[in-house]
Amino acid sequence: MKTKGNTAVICLSPFHGGMELDALRIAKLLRDISDVTLIAKQGSPLDLNYHTEAKSDGINFETIRFNLFFSPSIIKNARRIIKEKKIKNVIFFGASEMRSLYFAFMGLNINLIVRHGTTKSTPKKDFFHRLIYSRVNWHIAICEHLKSNVYKIIPMGKNTQVRVIYSSLRHIPETISERELTPSSPLQLLYIGRIADGKGLIDAIKACEILHSNEIAFDFNCVGDIDPNFNELFMSAVFSAPYKEHIKLPGFCSDVVKYLKASDIFIFPSKGEGLSNSFIEALSYGLTCISYDNTSFPELKELGFDFFIAKDQDLDDLKVKLQDAVAFTQSNGIPINKNIVLAQKIFSPARELNDFSGILQ
Numbered sequence: 001m002k003t004k005g006n007t008a009v010i011c012l013s014p015f016h017g018g019m020e021l022d023a024l025r026i027a028k029l030l031r032d033i034s035d036v037t038l039i040a041k042q043g044s045p046l047d048l049n050y051h052t053e054a055k056s057d058g059i060n061f062e063t064i065r066f067n068l069f070f071s072p073s074i075i076k077n078a079r080r081i082i083k084e085k086k087i088k089n090v091i092f093f094g095a096s097e098m099r100s101l102y103f104a105f106m107g108l109n110i111n112l113i114v115r116h117g118t119t120k121s122t123p124k125k126d127f128f129h130r131l132i133y134s135r136v137n138w139h140i141a142i143c144e145h146l147k148s149n150v151y152k153i154i155p156m157g158k159n160t161q162v163r164v165i166y167s168s169l170r171h172i173p174e175t176i177s178e179r180e181l182t183p184s185s186p187l188q189l190l191y192i193g194r195i196a197d198g199k200g201l202i203d204a205i206k207a208c209e210i211l212h213s214n215e216i217a218f219d220f221n222c223v224g225d226i227d228p229n230f231n232e233l234f235m236s237a238v239f240s241a242p243y244k245e246h247i248k249l250p251g252f253c254s255d256v257v258k259y260l261k262a263s264d265i266f267i268f269p270s271k272g273e274g275l276s277n278s279f280i281e282a283l284s285y286g287l288t289c290i291s292y293d294n295t296s297f298p299e300l301k302e303l304g305f306d307f308f309i310a311k312d313q314d315l316d317d318l319k320v321k322l323q324d325a326v327a328f329t330q331s332n333g334i335p336i337n338k339n340i341v342l343a344q345k346i347f348s349p350a351r352e353l354n355d356f357s358g359i360l361q
Contacts, residue, residue: 004360005088005111007034008081012064012074012097016045016225016252017194018277019117023093024050025170026115027059029353034360037062037085039078049254060085074100082108089360091115091140102132111361113138116146117167117274119295120153130155138359142167143275143296163359167277168352169284169343171257183264183329186217186246190263190287192256192278195234196227200269200292202237203315205247207267210319212243216326220267223259225252260285264329269310269318270294283307284343286335288325292318303346305339 007030011023024046027038038054040046042063054061062081066073074097082090082105091113092101098114105112114136124133134157141147147164156162189208195201201222211218226234226249238247253259256278266282266289273279275296282289283300289307291297297309308325310318 004034007089008087010039011093012041069096075104078104115140145296165355168349188263189220198271207318221248283339
């Protein structure tokens with residue numbers, strides 16, 4: 001039984017990363033309590049790869065064709081869809097298209113929710129941004145770090161509220177002991193996500209030097225699409241490594257579970273995340289995980305997760321922590337059952353659905 005008004009999940013991003021997959025996941029999550037319409041950019045990876053899947057899962061799927069972030073097409077078509085589908089709740093993933101959506105929603109009685117999954121650095125408190133964000137009913141941050149960031153960066157309307165709703169796991173292990181305790185040989189290192197500037201992949205590759213110099217056999221799977229603007233710099237780091245044959249680039253993979261099941265150590269030295277889906281999934285599969293000490297990673301420590309944190313942006317310390325992680329894994333094996341149990345509790349779909357149910361109308 002649908003207990004909430006019709007909901008539109010809007011993600012007009014042209015990319016293929018965590019935010020886009022989160023939009024699809026949230027649409028699927030809410031379909032039990034609301035009639036859901038997912039609105040994407042025409043020709044985007046979300047449209048090309050998941051249009052049929054979404055429809056088969058009972059989600060209405062609409063696309064908008066546009067080239068500019070401020071677009072008459074967004075204004076006209078978003079407004080049309082909202083009216084035709086009798087939308088009551090709108091959950092927006094993104095930022096750049098907010099200016100167009102402000103005009104699309106003008107005069108409509110909707111419950112507008114903006115979902116924040118990445119750290120923003122440039123304040124948006126000028127007159128124009130105060131205007132376009134004045135319409136927002138809820139800002140939803142996926143961790144406490146991002147909640148603080150929202151207050152710092154985003155202007156608040158007089159009726160705007162802010163709260164944290166932790167993301168739920170996209171992939172949940174069937175049992176707590178899917179992995180044998182014996183680590184792989186060679187050791188399997190893993191990164192999952194967009195291969196882009198700021199994600200720490202070059203530091204991760206350089207950190208592997210300590211394994212190579214200590215004659216520890218390893219393979220490092222970097223799973224994800226490479227940002228074209230980052231490709232030259234990244235490939236230069238790969239090809240200049242004396243262990244380049246052990247760095248694997250399988251590209252984007254929709255079945256990341258096979259990598260989570262087959263890996264030992266998840267290395268994610270990001271310069272700053274919101275709350276990385278791939279990192280919490282690695283914790284939920286019991287992998288030994290490593291991050292830098294920034295943004296939401298200390299928060300995960302405070303929640304009770306066990307993993308290794310290197311000093312922020314300190315490559316030498318990252319090497320030390322990678323060596324420590326290898327020693328820990330070789331001594332204790334995996335999975336880390338404590339992390340599995342905790343992840344399934346904190347990042348459960350039932351908990352996230354209940355939290356969203358509390359703000360939908």
